[in-house]
Amino acid sequence: MPDMRLFHSKNTKLEVDLRKFLFARGFRYRLHDKRLKGTPDLVFPKYKAVIFVHGCFWHAHENCSHASIPKTNTEFWLEKFAKNKERDEKAQKWLEDNGWRVLTLWECAIRKPEQFCFDELLDFVECWLVGGARSCEVSGRNEIPLLDLAIESGQLCMKVI
Known part of the structure; x- marks a missing residue:
């Protein structure tokens, strides 16, 4: 069984890049607030919004190529992934x-540069925060552009993304 202490669940590259961007744009947040269920990665009390940055492997992202089941100790991993998904x-x-409001950003969103531009993703997050859109x-x-996703989620944003 792998030593789970060797894996870091906080301060991933995506999470740190997202925090730097949002802070530079004037957003203030709390990190990993244990008072909230699930300990969200970023908490924005002013907007009553939280962001989870999920690794596809660890959170068993359905139908994602980054969420494969290891060939060894398969039973352990299936049980672990099921518990992680249930907890999420x-x-x-x-x-x-x-x-x-909950925004879940999956790791694979930034691993497909032909589909998502990181700047567009950051603009989308900013619009989601201030726009008051529901969880997404x-x-x-996602087979639709972020602009369509923003409209679909009820987001009103003047910024063109």
């Missing part, structure tokens, strides 16, 4: 039931 779903439900997720599987 419960956390999102609790947050939404308590008035929080962004992944490399």
